[in-house]
Amino acid sequence: MSGSGPTIDKELIERLAGLARLGLAEDERETLRDELESLLGHFQALQEVDTEGVEPLAHVLTATGEPGVDAVDPFEHARDRLVDAAAVHREGFFVVPRVVEGPEREATDDDAAPVDPDPADELD
Amino acid sequence: MLSATAIAARVRSGEFDPQEVTEAAIRRLEARDPQVHAYLDPDLERARRCADAVAETLRRGEDPGRLAGVPVSLKDNMAVEGATLTAGSRILEGYRAPYTSHVAQRLLAEGAVLLGRTNLDEFAMGASTENSAYGPSRNPWDRDRVPGGSSGGSAAAVAAGIVPVALGSETGGSIRQPAALCGVTGFKPTYGAVSRHGLVAFGSSLDVIGPIACHAEDAALVHDVIAGHDPRDATTWTGERPSALTERADLEGLRIGIPEEFLDDAVDARVLERVSAAIAQLEEGGAITRVVPKGSLPSxxxxxxxxxxxxxSEASSNLARFDGIRYxxxxxxxxxxxxRYAATRAGLFGPEVRRRILLGTFSLSAGYADAWYKKxxxxxxxxxxxxxxxFADYDLLAGPTSPFGAFKIxxxxxxxxxxxxxxxLTAPACLAGLPSVSVPCGLARKGAYKGLPVGLSLTGPAGHDHKVLAAARAYEAVRGAPERSPLQEDEA
Known part of the structure; x- marks a missing residue:
């Protein structure tokens, strides 16, 4: 059962890939365009249902849980255990490419040092 | 292979040594896994450490718990502190979990022996394990065929007789469909019955964790152990939760509806033949079965x-965390x-994951969200x-679990x-959050799936997990123990 769904153009695929942070090669974009168009064709029957006045159902929970206790659940050595999972980390911090615009400057040893060690202690 | 129930009873009574039970499971894994590739990480040393702990508890004269010495395998999307956790993806290659999932904590608290982590479609997205970045698992009934998915490794491990029970997760059919294709029991609990703390998220309004087992009784036992409120997953219920194991297993007077919509044209005729025979067995067992004419499930x-x-849509949001920086x-x-995000995500997510992220991003994006996501x-x-x-008229709904048997890789x-x-046939119960079990109901006699297992699906109202599992136990009692896969037949 395949209706005719919306036309997906190259620009839309590029916009979606940008939003999803997926760096796709030209041929992959073309393949995904075809596949998305085909899938939405199969899904077209949805558009024919009358849903006037139907409240969208985002989840099926019937019972409302008790409110959680607002207390700290200690997680030992959080910094070691979480930050160490990163491929590149230094002194308890993730290392990422520079994100702030500004004049180029040479990296110094100070760049790697924690600005304030206190928050790390609190995590532990 | 003995059932989990039998192993736990004999370990608790002192008849079995948990270390010997574990070594026997390890020998089965080493002999059979090369034929099915059910495991991504067998992690034998962890199993031995678990067995040592159970032995130590016994030496102290204490009770190790309801799963004493039972080898249990986890799908590789559930965290165990210090163990690898790939979710079947290259983007988590080499990652080790910093904490232990709720379900693994519950299993360990009852004396289970965690034996390895099983293969899955990448991020649980698929129905065959062919989307695993680490190669597909194979069906123990026919190794040219898929075990189903996404919990295919767990189903294959159980069907191969390596472990009596394993955990799977389900978003649209990922526990029940592989259970059906491998000839074992798979139970998807009501949404919110089991905590997902430590489960790699896929579709958060749908994801549940449940057991895959040789026997319905073992599925009930393990569900009882893992279910219950957990403050770390706010969707878990806090109310009363009757035991699935002690609920009376009786088909007498049970009203079972078979909506004609479950007997879709897409369902293989030989699959339907086995399911019809199973429905006749339910009737013989005392159930009142009725085909509900088309129109009861018009959507x-x-x-x-x-x-x-x-x-x-939910996956496109959940998978945003994989930025190539933190894991x-x-x-x-x-x-x-x-x-860097774009290069990492395109390079390390497989084609199906990329496709689903793109579809989800489309469905949520400005200009399309009303027509697609909201609709x-x-x-x-x-x-x-x-x-x-x-469910006003029926206690349970029955039908085939999967439209077809195990297909070729x-x-x-x-x-x-x-x-x-x-x-x-599985996605509807997931969308409605209903508890549903797939029980093996025999082998297809002819056609494309000749000699391969067929699953019967039993679905109940939300919160009736114990009733669904009791019906599965009663059905198994009526029809007898399920057929064993050729890999188990080899067992001396």
């Missing part, structure tokens, strides 16, 4: 589009942060309301929609 034919739009292997250095949520409510109306992987159709 069910839309379950596939609704499910894929909802699940992929997983290092990628080529891009000078700019967003370029899907509205039809989701129609599906829920239709199920609720049916490669048979459906070229066409995404052909693979999506595997969820045709």
């Amino acid at each position: 069910m034919h839309l379950a596939i589009p609704v499910y894929y739009l909802v699940a992929c 997983g292997p290092a990628r080529e250095e891009a000078a700019e942060l967003h370029e 899907a949520l509205q039809v989701r409510r129609l599906i829920l309301d239709e199920f609720r109306a049916l 490669g048979e459906r992987s070229k066409d995404p929609y052909a693979m999506y159709l595997c969820d045709l």
Whole structure:
């Protein structure tokens, strides 16, 4: 059962890939365009249902849980255990490419040092 | 292979040594896993440490718990502190979990021996394990065929007789469909019955964790152990939760409806033949079965589009956390942060994951969200309301679990929609959050799936997990122990 769904153009695929942070090669974009168009064709029957006045159902929970206790659940050595999972980390911090615009400057040893060690202690 | 129930009883009584039980499971794994590739990480040393702990508890004269010495395997999307956790993806290659999932904590607290982590479609997205970045698992009944998915490794491990029980997770059919294709029992609990703390998230309004086992009784035992409130997953219920194990297993007077929508044209005729025979057995066991004429589930034919739009929308959000910075292997250095995200995600997510992220991003994006995502949520409510109306007249609904038996490796992987159709009969209960079990009901006698297992699905109202599992136990009692796969037949 395949209706005719919306036309997906190259620009839309590029916009979606940008939003999803997926760096796709030209041929992959073309393949995904075809596949998305085909899938939405199969899904077209949805558009024919009358849903006037139907409240969208985002989840099926019937019972409302008790409110959680607002207390700290200690997680030992959080910094070691979480930050160490990163491929590149230094002194308890993730290392990422520079994100702030500004004049180029040479990296110094100070760049790697924690600005304030206190928050790390609190995590532990 | 003994059942989990039998192993635990004999370990608790002192008749069995937990270390010997574990070594026997390890020998089965080493002999059989090369034939099915059920495991991504057998992690034998962890199993031995678990067995040592159970032995130590016994030496102290204490009770190790309801799963004393039972080897249990986890799908590799559930965290165990210090153990690898790949979710079947290259983007988590080499990653080790910093904490232990709720379900693993519950198993350990009852004396279970955690034996390895099993293969799955990448991020649980698929119905065959062919989307695993680490190669597909194989069906113990025919190694040229898929075990189903996404919990295919767990189903194959159980069907191969390596462990009596394993955990799977389900979003659209990922516990029940592989259980059906491997000839074992798979139970998807009510949404919110089991904590997902420590489960790699896929579709958060759908994801549940449940057991895959040789015997329905073992599935009930393990569900009892893992279910219950956990403050770390706010969707878990706090109310009363009757035991699935002590609930009376009796088919007498049970009203079972078979909606004609479950007997879709897409269902293989030989699969239908086995399911009809199973329904006759339910009737012989005392159940009152009735085919419900077409029209009781008028929106069910839309379950596939609704499910894929909802699940992929949620996945596109959940998978945003995989940025290549905080987890997983290092990628080529891009000078700019967003370029690095894009390069990492395109390079390390497989084709199906990329496809679903893109579909989900489309469904949530400005200009399309009302026509697709919101529409899907509205039809989701129609599906829920239709199920609720049916449960006014029936205790359970029955039908085939999967439209077809185990298909050949490669048979459906070229066409995404052909693979999506595997969820045709399982996605509706997921959208409505209902408890549902697949129990083996014999082998197809002829046709494309001749000699391969068929699953009967029993679905109940939300919260009736104990009733669904009791019916599965009663059905197994009526029809006798399920057929064993050729890999188990080899057992001396």
